[in-house]
Amino acid sequence: MSKAVVIGSGFGALAAAVRLINKGHEVSIVEARDQLGGRAGVFKKDGFTFDAGPTVITAPYLLDELFELLGEDPKDYYKLLPIDPFYRIIFNDGSRFDYVGEEERIIENIRALSPDDVDGYRKLASHAQKIFDVGYTKLADEPFDTLSSMLRVAPDMLKLQNYKSVYGLVSKYIKDERLRQAFSFEPLLVGGNPTKITSIYLLIHWLERKWGVYFVKGGTGALVEAFRELLIKKGAKIYTNESVKKIEVERGKVKRVITHNEKSFECDLVVSNADPVRVYRDMIDSKHRKKHSNMRLKMKSHSMSLFVSYFGTKKTYENLAHHTILMGPRYHGLLDDIFSKKRLADDFSLYLHAPTRTDQSMAPKGHECFYVLSPVPNQDGKINWKQQQLKYQEKIYKWLDSNHLPGLLDNLTVNFSITPEYFENELQSEKGAAFGIEPSFRQSAYFRFHNKSEDVQGLFFVGANTHPGAGVPGVLNSAKVLDRVIPDAVKNYTHGLGDFLKTEPGPKEFAIE
Numbered sequence: 058m059s060k061a062v063v064i065g066s067g068f069g070a071l072a073a074a075v076r077l078i079n080k081g082h083e084v085s086i087v088e089a090r091d092q093l094g095g096r097a098g099v100f101k102k103d104g105f106t107f108d109a110g111p112t113v114i115t116a117p118y119l120l121d122e123l124f125e126l127l128g129e130d131p132k133d134y135y136k137l138l139p140i141d142p143f144y145r146i147i148f149n150d151g152s153r154f155d156y157v158g159e160e161e162r163i164i165e166n167i168r169a170l171s172p173d174d175v176d177g178y179r180k181l182a183s184h185a186q187k188i189f190d191v192g193y194t195k196l197a198d199e200p201f202d203t204l205s206s207m208l209r210v211a212p213d214m215l216k217l218q219n220y221k222s223v224y225g226l227v228s229k230y231i232k233d234e235r236l237r238q239a240f241s242f243e244p245l246l247v248g249g250n251p252t253k254i255t256s257i258y259l260l261i262h263w264l265e266r267k268w269g270v271y272f273v274k275g276g277t278g279a280l281v282e283a284f285r286e287l288l289i290k291k292g293a294k295i296y297t298n299e300s301v302k303k304i305e306v307e308r309g310k311v312k313r314v315i316t317h318n319e320k321s322f323e324c325d326l327v328v329s330n331a332d333p334v335r336v337y338r339d340m341i342d343s344k345h346r347k348k349h350s351n352m353r354l355k356m357k358s359h360s361m362s363l364f365v366s367y368f369g370t371k372k373t374y375e376n377l378a379h380h381t382i383l384m385g386p387r388y389h390g391l392l393d394d395i396f397s398k399k400r401l402a403d404d405f406s407l408y409l410h411a412p413t414r415t416d417q418s419m420a421p422k423g424h425e426c427f428y429v430l431s432p433v434p435n436q437d438g439k440i441n442w443k444q445q446q447l448k449y450q451e452k453i454y455k456w457l458d459s460n461h462l463p464g465l466l467d468n469l470t471v472n473f474s475i476t477p478e479y480f481e482n483e484l485q486s487e488k489g490a491a492f493g494i495e496p497s498f499r500q501s502a503y504f505r506f507h508n509k510s511e512d513v514q515g516l517f518f519v520g521a522n523t524h525p526g527a528g529v530p531g532v533l534n535s536a537k538v539l540d541r542v543i544p545d546a547v548k549n550y551t552h553g554l555g556d557f558l559k560t561e562p563g564p565k566e567f568a569i570e
Contacts, residue, residue: 058083059546062314062322064301065330067095068111068529069519071284072536073328074293075123081546084293085322087314089300089485093285095330095520096484096491099278100367102471104421106276107367107428109475111529112410113246113380114271115264119533120280127291134283137271138415144270145378146239147461149386154239155378158266171233181230181240182266188217188256189263197525198537201503202511210502219257223249226256238388245432247527248360248492250396252389255498264530272379272415296320300485301331304516306345311515326515326543330532333506333522334487334494341513348511358497359490360527361395362435362477366450367428369420369471372464379414383407383461399438401445405431407453409461424470429453435477436489442476450474493521501526508538517543 061082063074071093074084092098096110114120117137124131142155154170157163160182167178191213199206218226224241231237241251243261273280289295299316304327306312314322329336334357337349385391385406394402408430412419420426431453434440458465477489486493494500505524510516519535521527 059325060085060323061326061328062087062324063328063330064314064336065089065095065520066093067330067520067532068097069521069532069535070095070328070330071281071288072123072533073330073519073539074288075126075284076536076539077328077543078288078291078293079126080540080543082326084288085324086288086293086295087299087301087316087322088295088297090483091297093295093297094278094281097277097281099276099281100473103369105369105424105426105471106278106419107426108277108410108412110277112272112277112412114273114277114280114529116268116530116533117271118268119530119537123533124287127287129287134287135280136274138274140270140272140379140415142378143265144380144382146242146382146384148235148238148384152235154235156239158269167236171236174231174233174236177230177232178236181227182263184217184226184230185259185263188219189260189267191217192257192260193264196502197530197534198541200508200538200542201505201524202507202509202542204503206503214257217257219255221256222252223254223256223259224252226259234388238384242382244496247496247531248490248521249496250392252392253396254496255501257501258496261528270380272412274416274418276412276416276419301340304336304340304513306341306513309345309514311513326517328517328519328539330520332485332487332493333518335485336518337512346512357487358495358500359435359437359488360492360495361432362480362489363491364431364433364449364474364476365428366453366474367471368426368454368469368473370425370427370462370465370468371423371470372468373413373423373425374411374462377409377411377414379411381409381411381461383409395432395434399434401433401438401440401449405453407431409457426471429457433477436481440477442478446474446476492527496526508535509542
């Protein structure tokens with residue numbers, strides 16, 4: 058049987074492992090940390106459960122189909138809870154806007170804030186749907202491994218005005234600055250600057266309108282656990298605390314994966330969810346890398362990072378929405394500080410996650426759990442986080458206490474935070490980027506890291522750094538691309554491609570329960 062090694066265990070890797078098993082490959086997952094999930098890890102303390110990373114689940118069919126591929130009923134593994142409103146945006150002037158899915162409700166919410174923008178929104182939503190029909194429906198799980206594949210869709214992209222930024226296209230239809238911000242902030246969820254990122258990412262708006270926004274009962278970590286149970290049941294071997302040191306290549310093909318603990322995995326193919334910059338530069342000898350030389354890797358630009366503070370309270374705040382976007386006094390200036398000037402600004406815009414609004418099991422009875430997220434520059438900003446971490450955290454808490462969470466400072470219980478150093482060191486993301494390489498036009502589709510390596514046969518990539526990009530739907534679709542570029546194990550053998558399946562006995566394998 059063909060042996061496949063999956064490096065990492067984020068949602069892209071977990072989805073890839075499912076698809077490889079479905080194709081008949083023997084799968085081993087090698088994870089550097091002591092828990093699965095990558096960015097979707099979990100922190101548990103004093104009865105509180107904090108999702109470390111993604112909390113917004115959209116396009117739920119992508120999850121369901123993975124369990125169904127292996128003959129399982131998704132309802133036996135996880136439960137998705139609908140979120141309403143999707144997001145509550147509170148602007149610096151105190152006004153608010155609830156972003157919801159139903160056409161009539163969202164129109165009424167727009168009318169309450171800016172009656173003159175109702176017709177403009179209808180046109181914007183229609184345009185977003187057209188972008189979705191091309192950018193998602195046709196292209197999300199297509200491999201962009203040739204320039205011709207990019208040129209084929211170029212006319213459609215031009216017709217849809219994807220040369221404009223998300224903010225620029227929104228502004229064509231919407232006049233109220235608050236609503237311009239409300240309908241353009243979503244690219245930040247995939248690491249892009251709304252004023253610079255191509256408007257193809259406006260498809261996120263229609264994707265949420267089409268399928269809704271959900272939260273996993275028990276937190277996103279419960280979904281990771283569901284995948285773990287599924288994969289072990291179907292024969293995958295899972296190794297934690299095994300950071301990959303080297304991918305050995307022989308005659309241009311992957312041969313084995315070696316960890317820092319000197320564990321060796323003979324394999325016929327490798328699917329990596331790890332940062333491709335680090336995989337190519339640090340794990341593969343330069344003589345095997347004609348395309349991805351160290352010089353070319355240095356030219357990649359990386360997404361912004363995040364400061365995230367996790368905290369519990371002994372007071373509840375029932376009037377909060379599950380997802381609240383707290384806009385600061387500046388929009389363009391703050392984005393410029395984060396993405397271009399790479400400096401820690403005096404002001405901020407925040408995303409406040411309050412999962413106990415939907416699932417009270419996330420905190421002890423009578424308590425609340427939260428995280429508050431602030432986009433910040435990546436490590437190119439040279440910010441001394443050892444000096445700034447507690448200061449920045451206290452600044453955010455004081456602001457929340459004064460504006461949105463009265464009594465917060467007197468009711469804090471559990472309290473800790475992460476900085477770009479967490480993404481750089483713990484998650485091994487280059488420059489501490491929270492979303493991989495920046496989703497600029499020059500790093501999208503064909504210009505992003507390819508799902509199939511051009512340098513090494515049998516090496517494939519999934520996750521935020523590959524097509525179609527970051528976000529849960531993005532990384533799940535990156536694994537779906539594998540169905541088009543990795544042959545079935547049985548078919549390979551049947552068609553005489555025996556060289557692809559030649560292996561030597563591997564190490565003794567075991568499943569970590």
